[in-house]
Amino acid sequence: xxxxxxxxxxxxxxxxxxxxxxxxxxxxxxxxxxxxxxxxxxxxxxxxxxxxxxxxxxxxxxxxxxxxxxxxxxxxxxxxxxxxxxxxxxxxxxxxxxxxxxxxxxxxxxxxxxxxxxxxxxxxxxxxxxxxxxxxxxxxxxxxxxxxxxxxxxxxxxxxxxxxxxxxxxxxxxxxxxxxxxxxxxxxxxxxxxxxxxxxxxxxxxxxxxxxxxxxxxxxxxxxxxxxxxxxxxxxxxxxxxxxxxxxxxxxxxxxxxxxxxxxxxxxxxxxxxxxxxxxxxxxxxxxxxxxxxxxxxxxxxxxxxxxxxxxxxxx
Numbered sequence: 001x002x003x004x005x006x007x008x009x010x011x012x013x014x015x016x017x018x019x020x021x022x023x024x025x026x027x028x029x030x031x032x033x034x035x036x037x038x039x040x041x042x043x044x045x046x047x048x049x050x051x052x053x054x055x056x057x058x059x060x061x062x063x064x065x066x067x068x069x070x071x072x073x074x075x076x077x078x079x080x081x082x083x084x085x086x087x088x089x090x091x092x093x094x095x096x097x098x099x100x101x102x103x104x105x106x107x108x109x110x111x112x113x114x115x116x117x118x119x120x121x122x123x124x125x126x127x128x129x130x131x132x133x134x135x136x137x138x139x140x141x142x143x144x145x146x147x148x149x150x151x152x153x154x155x156x157x158x159x160x161x162x163x164x165x166x167x168x169x170x171x172x173x174x175x176x177x178x179x180x181x182x183x184x185x186x187x188x189x190x191x192x193x194x195x196x197x198x199x200x201x202x203x204x205x206x207x208x209x210x211x212x213x214x215x216x217x218x219x220x221x222x223x224x225x226x227x228x229x230x231x232x233x234x235x236x237x238x239x240x241x242x243x244x245x246x247x248x249x250x251x252x253x254x255x256x257x258x259x260x261x262x263x264x265x266x267x268x269x270x271x272x273x274x275x276x277x278x279x280x281x282x283x284x285x286x287x288x289x290x291x292x293x294x295x296x297x298x299x300x301x302x303x304x305x306x307x308x309x310x311x312x313x314x315x316x
Contacts (some may be wrong), residue, residue: 041106051239052219070089076239196304
């Protein structure tokens with residue numbers, strides 16, 4: 001009566017984030033070896049089978065050095081979503097914890113990372129093209145009125161002139177029976193998290209990106225894309241629209257030269273890195289920043305040891 005209740009240990013997750021080419025994979029493999037860990041990928045492109053070079057997928061020897069999850073999940077012509085990734089990621093975490101190992105979440109897709117760490121509710125509702133066409137044929141004022149009727153809270157975050165978002169909100173409500181505002185809520189996950197961010201000067205990051213792109217071409221990026229096309233995967237697929245793949249498709253179609261394809265891939269990857277940094281901001285207090293380089297492993301190991309050594313008991 002009136003006691004504190006029993007104490008339980010909350011599972012712990014270490015996340016390694018940062019822009020592409022900052023060294024996340026190498027750091028994660030080092031930590032996995034030290035912590036008896038396994039890696040859960042948070043990369044929206046590495047889920048596709050056969051798209052290895054252009055997505056900078058860890059080579060076979062690195063995947064052997066530390067077991068990886070959520071790589072090679074679907075074929076390039078299969079639909080994949082944030083909701084599907086969250087399901088697979090949670091299943092992978094539960095599996096790793098159940099075997100007494102330490103999971104490390106690694107990747108630069110910020111939406112995936114924060115959706116998992118913040119407990120986003122994500123509806124598994126694919127686009128319903130026929131239904132959408134019917135909605136698009138109706139006056140926008142009717143759609144807005146309908147949304148306000150079924151989901152009054154939505155007007156606080158969906159602008160009435162954003163018809164596409166209004167239709168999406170109605171689509172989710174119609175498919176799930178729950179208002180769109182319900183899906184915006186976050187449910188705190190049942191685990192503790194240490195987020196380690198890798199950073200380095202922009203000039204150095206761009207240099208690494210440029211070297212990586214040149215290396216990709218040298219080891220067979222063009223041939224990889226040609227093989228995908230030969231296997232029947234259209235250049236119009238969402239998976240093939242990724243940076244580098246789009247340019248290599250243009251090259252193979254005779255629309256641009258190799259130098260142009262490489263330059264555009266470098267520039268596009270620079271832009272991607274800036275976008276990734278918008279998800280992982282330098283002033284974000286949730287992230288413990290580590291300078292990329294020779295000392296990164298030791299500093300990250302120190303942070304991990306401190307985190308894992310702390311008591312994460314909660315009263316229940």
